[in-house]
Amino acid sequence: xxxxxxxxxxxxxxxxxxxxxxxxxxxxxxxxxxxxxxxxxxxxxxxxxxxxxxxxxxxxxxxxxxxxxxxxxxxxxxxxxxxxxxxxxxxxxxxxxxxxxxxxxxxxxxxxxxxxxxxxxxxxxxxxxxxxxxxxxxxxxxxxxxxxxxxxxxxx
Amino acid sequence: xxxxxxxxxxxxxxxxxxxxxxxxxxxxxxxxxxxxxxxxxxxxxxxxxxxxxxxxxxxxxxxxxxxxxxxxxxxxxxxxxxxxxxxxxxxxxxxxxxxxxxxxxxxxxxxxxxxxxxxxxxxxxxxxxxxxxxxxxxxxxxxxxxxxxxxxxxxx
DNA sequence: TCGAATAGTTCGATGGTCGAAATGCTAACC
DNA sequence: GGTTAGCATTTCGACCATCGAACTATTCGA
Numbered sequence: 001x002x003x004x005x006x007x008x009x010x011x012x013x014x015x016x017x018x019x020x021x022x023x024x025x026x027x028x029x030x031x032x033x034x035x036x037x038x039x040x041x042x043x044x045x046x047x048x049x050x051x052x053x054x055x056x057x058x059x060x061x062x063x064x065x066x067x068x069x070x071x072x073x074x075x076x077x078x079x080x081x082x083x084x085x086x087x088x089x090x091x092x093x094x095x096x097x098x099x100x101x102x103x104x105x106x107x108x109x110x111x112x113x114x115x116x117x118x119x120x121x122x123x124x125x126x127x128x129x130x131x132x133x134x135x136x137x138x139x140x141x142x143x144x145x146x147x148x149x150x151x152x153x154x155x156x
Numbered sequence: 157x158x159x160x161x162x163x164x165x166x167x168x169x170x171x172x173x174x175x176x177x178x179x180x181x182x183x184x185x186x187x188x189x190x191x192x193x194x195x196x197x198x199x200x201x202x203x204x205x206x207x208x209x210x211x212x213x214x215x216x217x218x219x220x221x222x223x224x225x226x227x228x229x230x231x232x233x234x235x236x237x238x239x240x241x242x243x244x245x246x247x248x249x250x251x252x253x254x255x256x257x258x259x260x261x262x263x264x265x266x267x268x269x270x271x272x273x274x275x276x277x278x279x280x281x282x283x284x285x286x287x288x289x290x291x292x293x294x295x296x297x298x299x300x301x302x303x304x305x306x307x308x309x310x311x312x
Numbered sequence: 313t314c315g316a317a318t319a320g321t322t323c324g325a326t327g328g329t330c331g332a333a334a335t336g337c338t339a340a341c342c
Numbered sequence: 343g344g345t346t347a348g349c350a351t352t353t354c355g356a357c358c359a360t361c362g363a364a365c366t367a368t369t370c371g372a
Contacts, residue, residue, distance in 0.1 A: 066362075066363095067359070
């Protein structure tokens, strides 16, 4: 009933469903997928106290520098992100999110959090620990396979 | 250690990682994200014995009819998908995948499957059953929230 | 101070996506 | 049986996200 292929299928379903959710949410707030991804990265880095630069954002998103400029132009004109020249090295730009973006983040996570909290009530702490180990192992496995693919030659 | 917020974080990480994997794999085989998504849907429906039509594919992907035609043109000229007029209603087109696509699917899932199988060796059948329940509950929670958002009004 | 290197932006071209109109086909009605 | 209405898909013209290359501004080393 819960063999490996079932788990793979469930995992894929979950990813697809989450994907739909992100896409719908972004569309609903007038943001493209790329903008959503960028905003999440910028928010994470900002919250962590090490604001992202356009260059490192481009690297993290596998996007060209010019495309990244466009993304930031959109996010800046929509009022989610602010660009600030670094005080130590004036070549660099630091990206910071403002209240509008934080509000967006809350709107994004609040319903998800409450839905998950309700859905996970039936699980004991011990089971949750097992699940956490499972998720971590799966993340690492995915990253490993991705690394292998990135290193091997293409076929077309 | 494994409270709800940790699980949410892990879940998001897993989705992001899977996303990267799909993107990289597609890019590596000369397929866009949209093409990858479409191919998965077409393969699933074909395997299930109820081949997809362009119209229903468009609906499933939240894509316009014309964009769907472009996707199918690309998939057909790259030799992954074939269009066949339905014999009963010649307005309709049935989409079928061929050996090249099946081979692509194997290349996609084989490394993932083996990596997951290895990563999940440490879990007992009972734990796997718990994990399956967890994944299912999370899928349903995500779908529910998505449905709520789809029904409420936009703010811009 | 002058060149090389780095960070980011601007510019022109490519191509995926969209809405609207066109095409091909089926079913219903008189 | 011919005509009309309706549906599935494709073609057309326009828009805009992305790309690579050239450009500006700034820093660092000799």
